[in-house]
Amino acid sequence: MLQFLFRRLIVAFLVAATVMTLAFILTRLSGDLAISIAGPNATAADIEAVRKAYGLDRPVLEQFFDWVGRAMTGDLGNSYFFQTRVSTLIAERMPVTLTLGLTGLSLALLISIPMGILAAVRENTNFDRAVQMIALIGQAMPSFWLGLLLMIVFGLSLGWLPISGTGSWEHFVMPGVVLAFSAVPALTRLTRAGMIQAMASDYIRTARAKGLSRASILLKHALRNAAIPVVAIAAVQLGFMLGGSIVIEQVFALHGVGFLAWESIAKNDFPVVQAVVLVLAVIYVALTMVSDLLNAVLDPRLRA
Amino acid sequence: MSAAVSINAGPRRGWRSAGTWIGAVIVGAALICAIFAPLLVPHDPFAQNLDRRLLVPFWMEGHNPDFILGTDQLGRDYLSRLIWGCRISMLIGVTVTIVSGLIGITIGVLGGFFGGRIDDAVLFAITTRLSIPVVLVALAVVGLLGTSMTLLVLTLGLLLWDRFAVVARSTSMQVRNLDFVAAAWCAGCSRFRVLSREVLPNIASHLVVVATLEVALAILLEATLSFLGLGVPPPLPSWGLMIAEAKDYMFFSPWVIVIPGVALFVLVLGINLLGDGLRDAFGTRSRT
Numbered sequence: 001m002l003q004f005l006f007r008r009l010i011v012a013f014l015v016a017a018t019v020m021t022l023a024f025i026l027t028r029l030s031g032d033l034a035i036s037i038a039g040p041n042a043t044a045a046d047i048e049a050v051r052k053a054y055g056l057d058r059p060v061l062e063q064f065f066d067w068v069g070r071a072m073t074g075d076l077g078n079s080y081f082f083q084t085r086v087s088t089l090i091a092e093r094m095p096v097t098l099t100l101g102l103t104g105l106s107l108a109l110l111i112s113i114p115m116g117i118l119a120a121v122r123e124n125t126n127f128d129r130a131v132q133m134i135a136l137i138g139q140a141m142p143s144f145w146l147g148l149l150l151m152i153v154f155g156l157s158l159g160w161l162p163i164s165g166t167g168s169w170e171h172f173v174m175p176g177v178v179l180a181f182s183a184v185p186a187l188t189r190l191t192r193a194g195m196i197q198a199m200a201s202d203y204i205r206t207a208r209a210k211g212l213s214r215a216s217i218l219l220k221h222a223l224r225n226a227a228i229p230v231v232a233i234a235a236v237q238l239g240f241m242l243g244g245s246i247v248i249e250q251v252f253a254l255h256g257v258g259f260l261a262w263e264s265i266a267k268n269d270f271p272v273v274q275a276v277v278l279v280l281a282v283i284y285v286a287l288t289m290v291s292d293l294l295n296a297v298l299d300p301r302l303r304a
Numbered sequence: 305m306s307a308a309v310s311i312n313a314g315p316r317r318g319w320r321s322a323g324t325w326i327g328a329v330i331v332g333a334a335l336i337c338a339i340f341a342p343l344l345v346p347h348d349p350f351a352q353n354l355d356r357r358l359l360v361p362f363w364m365e366g367h368n369p370d371f372i373l374g375t376d377q378l379g380r381d382y383l384s385r386l387i388w389g390c391r392i393s394m395l396i397g398v399t400v401t402i403v404s405g406l407i408g409i410t411i412g413v414l415g416g417f418f419g420g421r422i423d424d425a426v427l428f429a430i431t432t433r434l435s436i437p438v439v440l441v442a443l444a445v446v447g448l449l450g451t452s453m454t455l456l457v458l459t460l461g462l463l464l465w466d467r468f469a470v471v472a473r474s475t476s477m478q479v480r481n482l483d484f485v486a487a488a489w490c491a492g493c494s495r496f497r498v499l500s501r502e503v504l505p506n507i508a509s510h511l512v513v514v515a516t517l518e519v520a521l522a523i524l525l526e527a528t529l530s531f532l533g534l535g536v537p538p539p540l541p542s543w544g545l546m547i548a549e550a551k552d553y554m555f556f557s558p559w560v561i562v563i564p565g566v567a568l569f570v571l572v573l574g575i576n577l578l579g580d581g582l583r584d585a586f587g588t589r590s591r592t
Binding site: 011014015018019022026027029136137139140141142143144145148149151152156239242243244246247250258261262265266268273276277280281284285288 | 531
């Protein structure tokens with residue numbers, strides 16, 4: 001177990017280091033950063049001044065190691081536009097993105113686990129087919145479009161929910177639903193497949209033979225085994241959701257990390273873009289580790 | 305209930321194949337629209353006319369029979385833009401899949417076939433790729449380098465090879481140990497020949513299924529990026545861009561975002577239905 005953890009930690013560290021390098025290369029893709037920062041009306045002297053001020057006149061490798069060294073200590077540099085530390089900016093915006101991600105994930109699990117169980121129990125009935133149809137629809141629905149449609153229906157026509165901003169919990173209902181929608185297909189399919197497999201196994205036959213109630217068999221014996229991959233994937237899904245929330249934050253004007261990244265891309269604010277990519281990647285890597293750990297904790301067979 | 309419950313079997317085949325046919329019809333229609341768009345458009349999709357802005361579509365009062373789906377905020381014929389948008393979606397979907405397929409299949413087959421250190425490196429590449437937030441990085445690249453179709457295709461292609469790699473890796477790992485591969489080795493075939501003549505043809509059906517689903521994913525992502533203003537450059541009528549441009553009018557005339565959205569939804573649904581059907585037909589239900 002310890003060895004397994006250790007190996008995973010090393011891989012996670014290497015992945016983070018690679019993403020860091022990629023994020024750095026990403027921001028240098030445009031060629032001369034100083035020209036982009038100084039803007040279209042800048043004179044040669046302005047550009048030179050910008051280059052000096054941001055330390056862009058130094059060798060690229062030096063800039064890279066400087067950035068890496070600072071990032072290790074939590075210093076992600078300063079935003080060009082906001083004139084504050086990037087780490088502060090991200091820390092300010094993170095609660096909104098996390099609230100959105102957790103709302104989306106909880107909703108997705110609340111919908112897909114019961115749906116998956118019922119579909120598995122009633123395999124090949126109309127209900128099962130309907131669930132699979134819903135999964136297909138969820139897969140094909142563009143999230144930004146679903147968001148706009150909900151805004152028209154629930155925001156404007158019915159007037160039940162606010163259409164943008166982050167003032168109250170109501171502001172997170174529509175974005176959360178949209179985000180959940182994107183995760184429901186995968187989670188439902190996984191629950192359904194896991195339950196079908198579990199229900200066909202020997203220990204379920206034994207439980208039946210013992211005369212246990214149907215509910216007890218389903219929830220205590222089958223679900224426990226079917227839930228292992230679902231719980232593990234849920235952690236990874238949260239990572240995807242945090243990365244994907246940029247679209248939903250933009251649609252609903254939620255000022256989270258995704259919105260910050262979108263603004264910063266438009267403003268050529270490279271330190272912020274670079275840092276958001278890095279932070280989201282590190283969170284994802286951490287969540288996959290959590291997922292592996294959950295797998296090991298929930299399934300004693302994997303601990304051997 | 306019998307003990308052998310296959311996820312694949314059973315009477316679901318009936319509706320599944322109906323779904324496959326629906327998917328095939330949608331994809332076929334989209335292909336025709338895409339290829340013959342210049343012949344099919346009733347009006348010039350780029351011609352603006354401020355005298356006929358936001359004409360309503362055929363199901364509403366006071367529509368103009370010349371413009372079946374109405375016009376947009378600049379007076380451009382919506383049906384023509386929709387057809388042209390189909391061309392753009394399909395073009396991007398297919399080219400992105402070609403790029404990502406070339407990368408993913410090469411990486412995956414190398415890892416699965418050779419194993420060992422090479423496979424470790426491949427697994428690492430896949431893990432790293434999965435930890436990168438696709439939409440954000442694609443936005444950043446396009447934002448830094450400027451919007452163009454070529455750049456968009458290359459960026460998405462470089463980001464979306466993971467599923468190809470995962471499937472190519474696991475399937476070629478299975479094929480590697482089969483007898484006919486051993487026979488080819490014994491017959492003195494070169495590595496390249498074993499890979500190209502024995503392994504690739506035997507994993508091709510799995511890869512076709514992945515390719516179908518990847519086209520759908522690429523189309524959705526292109527629409528998302530265009531919606532955020534960093535995808536297909538205007539005035540090209542990408543469906544995502546149409547939704548973005550119409551967004552300001554959606555509360556007064558909801559149809560302006562409903563029409564391109566439905567088109568996008570139906571096309572992606574159709575491709576996915578076709579992909580699922582192919583998967584069943586090939587009997588290649590691997591883990592997704």
